[in-house]
Amino acid sequence: MIEYFPTNYVWNLSVNLALAMGGNPGEVDVMCRGLADASRRGDDSGTEEFFQTWRAQADQLCHLAEEDLEKGRKLSAGRKFGRAATYYLTAERMQHRDYAPRKEVYQRMLSSFTRFVELNQENCQRVDIPFQGQTLSGLFVRAEGPSSERTPCVALFNGLDSTKEMIYGSGIQQALARRGISSVSVDQPGVGEALRLKGLHARVEAEVWASAVVDFLEGCDVVDPERIGVAAWSLGGYYAPRAAAMERRFKLCVAWGANFNWGELQKRRLAREGDRPVPHYWEHVQWVWGCQSMEEFMALAPNVTLAPVIDRIEVPFLVTHGANDRQIPREYAVQQYETAINSPKRELKWFTAREGGVEHCSADNMENARDYIADWICETFRELGSGCRA
Secondary structure (H helix, E strand, O other): OOOOOOOOHHHHHHHHHHHHOOOOHHHHHHHHHOOHHHHOOOOOOOHHHHHHHHHHHHHHHHHHHHHHHHOOOHHHHHHHHHHHHHHHHHHHHOOOOOOOHHHHHHHHHHHHHHHHHHHOOOOOEEEEEEEOOEEEEEEEEOOOOOOOOOEEEEEEEOOOOOOHHHHHHHOHHHHHHHOOOEEEEEOOOOOHHHHHOOOOOOOOOHHHHHHHHHHHHHOOOOEEEEEEEEEEEOOHHHHHHHHHHHOOOEEEEEEEOOOOEHHHHHHHHHOOOOOOOOOOHHHHHHHHHOOOOHHHHHHHHHHOEOOOOHHHOOOOEEEEEEOOOOOOOHHHHHHHHHHOOOOOOEEEEEEOOOOOOOOHHHOOOHHHHHHHHHHHHHHHHHHOOOOOOO
C-alpha cells in the first residue's frame, strides 16, 4: 500500500482508495506531501486540513473543466469532473458526522459525478429503487452486447463508509459489463445518499433492502430475472452473505473481504486491536446504525454476525480476503468459508504479495481482485446456463 503517512493507516487507506477510483498520481502526490505534518497529529486531528486540501484540488479541477467546456472540449471536461468527484468524496468521508462543510462537499461530489457521466459518455444510468415509501439511489451499468438481450445482473452493495460512486470508480461494474453482465451499485441504508440525504440507517436484516433491489431488477427489461447475484465489500462482506442466505432469488454471492462476525470485532476495536477504516470511528458507527449512545451501539453490535444464518447460503459463494488485512482478522475469512457448508460451490481466495491486493478489500492493488471477482462471477453464471463472456 502507498503510505505517505507512516503513523496514520486511515489516511493511507483513503489515499489508496482515491487512486483506485481513478485519482491522478501527480495530483494526489502534491496533496499528500503537503499534509505530512498534519498526519502526525493522529487519525482524527488534522482531518479538517485534509478536507481543505482535497476540496481545493477538486475545486481547481472543476474550474479547469469549465474552461474546457468553454472550448467545446466535453470529454476532457468530463474526465476532470470525474477526478473532482473522487477528491470531494475522499475529503467528505474522512470528517466527523457533525462537520457542517461536509454536506456542501457531498453535494458537489454528486454534481461533479453526474457531469462526469454525461460528458464522458459513461455507460452509467442513475436509478431510483422504491424502498418503504422512499427510494434507494443506484448506478446501473448495462452489459455490453446486443441491446435486445436479457443479461445476468449483480447487485453491488457498500460497506460501512463507502458509496455507490466508489464502487463505480473501482471498475467492477465496467469489468462485469465487458463480460456480458449488467450491474447496479446501490447506496443502501447506512451509507451514501440513503444516510446523508434520507436518514436511512443500517439494519441487521440486510435482506429487507436487498429484496427491494431484486424486485426492481426483476422489473428491468434488460435483466434476466433468473440470473441475479449479490456482491459487496468490507462490511458488505456481512451484508451480501446475509442477503444471499435470506433472499432466495439471489443465484450467487461474493464477499469482497470477509466479515463473519462484525459485532465481535467491535469489542476487539475497543481493546485497540486492529485498524479502523475512518477517523472519528465510534461516532461514525453510531451515525450509520442510528444509535444515540455508545452503550446502545455496543448492545446492537453482537447481532451483526453471520453465525445464525450462513448455513442457509445454498448458492455459489466466493470469499476474498487480503492476506495482510489490518482491519478484519484472517480467522473471520476462514470461519466464513468453513461454515458455509450448504453452498454448492464455495471458494476462499487469499490475495498475497504474489498477485498484490494484500490489504483490506485489496485497496493496495484493487485491479487484480476486481478482475478475479468479475471472472468468478462470469464463470459461475455460465455454469448456471447464461452466455457470459470470459
